[in-house]
Amino acid sequence: MEYTNMNTTVKKSVVKLAMWTGAWLLATALAAFGPKFIWDGNTLISAIFIGLNLLVGVGMIFANIHHITSLDEMMQKIQLEAMGITLGITLITGISYSLLDTANVIAQDAEISFLIIVMGLSYMTAAAIGYRKYK
Amino acid sequence: MRNRLKVLRAEYNFTQADLAKKLDVSRQTVHAIESGKYDPSLPLAFKIARLFEQPIEEIFDDRVNDQR
Numbered sequence: 001m002e003y004t005n006m007n008t009t010v011k012k013s014v015v016k017l018a019m020w021t022g023a024w025l026l027a028t029a030l031a032a033f034g035p036k037f038i039w040d041g042n043t044l045i046s047a048i049f050i051g052l053n054l055l056v057g058v059g060m061i062f063a064n065i066h067h068i069t070s071l072d073e074m075m076q077k078i079q080l081e082a083m084g085i086t087l088g089i090t091l092i093t094g095i096s097y098s099l100l101d102t103a104n105v106i107a108q109d110a111e112i113s114f115l116i117i118v119m120g121l122s123y124m125t126a127a128a129i130g131y132r133k134y135k
Numbered sequence: 136m137r138n139r140l141k142v143l144r145a146e147y148n149f150t151q152a153d154l155a156k157k158l159d160v161s162r163q164t165v166h167a168i169e170s171g172k173y174d175p176s177l178p179l180a181f182k183i184a185r186l187f188e189q190p191i192e193e194i195f196d197d198r199v200n201d202q203r
Contacts, residue, residue: 135167135172
């Protein structure tokens with residue numbers, strides 16, 4: 001009987017995901033800072049790079065799906081639970097944060113970057129707790 | 136759910152890594168099943184049963200839940 005090596009498949013999918021994530025970060029940085037520092041606010045170039053950012057983002061989503069499906073069932077369960085917890089926390093804190101802004105409880109405007117930080121931290125924490133649970 | 140995976144693995148002289156490779160799962164998953172922390176899906180349970188050439192109910196016992 002021939003056995004496939006799951007670890008090799010996972011390693012390949014992690015490398016692919018890391019490459020897509022890196023490309024997306026680069027595309028995001030270009031779309032965010034390019035208008036000010038590289039092409040002096042040219043709307044057409046900005047639109048092209050925002051479109052590129054969107055396309056690379058779609059590629060990153062597919063790389064992520066490929067990575068999740070390359071994991072075994074227990075690892076998928078851990079990831080799924082972490083994603084569910086992250087979705088819940090982001091939704092709840094995001095709405096509360098937005099309400100704080102609209103009700104003028106906080107002085108500054110609500111920024112999406114705070115929400116992304118919350119997402120990242122809650123995902124990492126939930127995944128770490130998940131891995132520990134089955135250790 | 137209790138199981139005899141650790142005993143069977145020892146009988147076949149497999150390490151956790153060997154068994155993980157044969158089942159196409161991670162070593163952590165084999166460890167979690169053996170320690171009763173994770174119950175495998177039906178397809179994985181069948182795969183285990185086929186590998187050790189035993190009926191599923193000879194390997195897994197759902198009557199006792201006090202292992203966790």
